[in-house]
Amino acid sequence: MSQPLPFAPNRPLLGVARSALGRPWRARLDAAGQAQALAMIQHHGLSDLLARVLAGRGIAVDETLAYLDPTLRQLLPDPSSLADMDAAAARLGAAIRAGETIAIFGDYDVDGAASAALLDDFLSATGTPHLIHIPDRIFEGYGPNVQAITALAGAGATLLVCVDCGTTSHAPLAEARRLGLDVVVLDHHQAPEHLPDALVVNPNRQDDLSGLGQLCAAGVVFLALIAVNRVLRQADFWSAARPAPDLLTGLDLVALATVADVAPLTGLNRAFVTKGLALMRGRERLGLAALFDVAGAGGPPSAHHLGFLIGPRINAGGRIGDAALGAKLLASRDSIAARDIAETLNRLNRERQTVQTATLEIATAEALAAAERTEASAAVLVAGDGWHPGVVGLVAARLRERFSRPAFAITFEGETGTGSGRSIPGVDLGKIVRAAVEAGLLVKGGGHAMAAGITLTRGQLAAFTAFLESELERKVAAALAAEALLVDGSLSAAGASLELHLVLEKAGPFGAGNPEPVFVFPAHRLTDVTPVGEGHLRWRARSADGAEIGGILFRAAQEPLGLALVAARGQPLHLAGSLVCNRWNGRERMEVRLLDIAPVEPGDRSA
Secondary structure (H helix, E strand, O other), X not given: OEEOOOOOOOOOHHHOOOOXXXXXXXXXXXXXXXXXXHHHHHHHOOOHHHHHHHHOOOOOHHHHHHHHOOOHHHHOOOHHHOOOHHHHHHHHHHHHHHOOEEEEEEOOOHHHHHHHHHHHHHXXXXXXXXEEEOOOOOOOOOOOOHHHHHHHHHOOEEEEEEEOOOOOOHHHHHHHHXXXXXXXXXXXXXXXXXXXXXXXXXXXXXXXXXXXXXXXXXXXXXXXXXXXXXXXXXXXXOOOOOOOOOHHHHHHHHHHHHHHOOOOOOHHHHHHHHHHHHHHOOOOOHHHHXXXXXXXXXXXXXXXXXXXXXXHHHHHHHXXXXXXXXXXXXXXXXXXXXXXXXXXHHHHHHHHHHHHHHHHHHHHHHHHHHHHHOOOOOOEEEEEEOOOHHHHHHHHHHHHHHHOOOEEEEEEEOXXXXXXXXXXXXXXXXXXXXXXXXXXXXXXXXXXXXXXXXXXXXXXXXXXXXXXXHHHHHHHHHHHHOOOEEEOEEEOHHHOOHHHHHHHHHHOOOEOOEOOOOEXXXXXXXXXXXXXXXXXXXXXXXXXXXXXEEEEEOOOOOOHHHHHHXXXXXXXXXXXXXXXXXXXXXXXXXEEEEEEEEEOOOOOOOO
């Protein structure tokens, strides 16, 4: 049971000008968008809500059918469109043909692990000797370092391939060249004007014209493997005794990295994730299958699983354990070893949650105290001595959620601090961090629009804080002024059916750049709010016809939305959220992932 949402450019939806989270609600579609949705219905026979969701994401009428069935054949670019790709592929192909030892240097997050595993799969198929090194977050830090490179050279490597790192590593890569290694970088982070002495393949190079800057590193590696495979075919490298591998079997890793690195799920990325999720259903990659099992992921693999269950467990190794575990898991060809690694990562993730909770409590108190001392800041920046470096990025993410501002969390050991930042839509944090590096306000730093990492001295902290305020003030103000909850449609509890959920999934997978559809449930009475687990809230609401809907609000008992929900128990509310199918023990039940609530005002005709 859905209802159309009228477009009123100067009026908030359902009269909600300020919700529990302090924002207005607006219909996502304007008049032109509604006309576009109607044309989709007429031309392609789509349901009303699916057409509205597609139109709300900028899909044109003549693109509709291709969007609903994305194919790599249509979307895959020529890898040669990336700057230096042909040269990098030629060097990798030459190393493979000559049997050189190739060293893979990866980042310690999901994207780095998946990129390393992709290369491992391909090099194993070619019979090429290779080494994988994932740096320890605490003792080595991010990116290539001289000690590790020296060790790899000593082990016989003649070609160093950096994945998900290396774009700004001038000194370490210069040392690699001095030691006689050639260097290829396959990365996606924002790049300075002057690159290190290496073949740098990065769609975010300032001179790259490929238009592929939305790719994660694993996406870049996948395109590089296509290019290398082409080089090897031209050299008649493959034979009946040594058949070429099916590169498409690596799309599960590309999908995992794309979601976990919060790359936009549009265009090529969306096709990668769609095909990768389908591949995961076959459970061919032993490490992923084992991790899905220990994580208790129910139902077919989804982008939500990758982002909230699988990704955090792989990252746990790099955060507080053995940084190489993620790559080992994804590259494993032994089911027993894969299960052991998966269980270790699951345990490390629980330990990470404990450390994160304790650190977040301290950091939140510091942020609240700072907010009381000063006027509203453009960014939240907290710093402490001895915080675990593996959780500062997660702490920054939670602070961003709570304060609706870009946030940095920094841990100091002596005079040196390392930290992570997380941004809000519309504020490119990676670009600002690069500007701070170029201004001499940081020892090093980099990242992309929504996340960044920094290293600084204690003496630089005040100047960097002032720089953030100066650079972010207008950008954050503009982003917050434009903030509104954009709604795709209106439903009642009875209308939130499994059938509707399956129809809407055709517009997915959902994530960054392709947001989950948001629906309002007007004037539903909140019948129950019950604390469950550690800081969660289970809730239920009833519509006027007696139908009920509910869900769980995770980690929200002490957050603004959770507090507002508890206070509104028994009252009629406008609810806003996304549909989710809860699968447990073979049963499926529709729930709502609650995003916001607002009171029903007296005389509201929706009540």
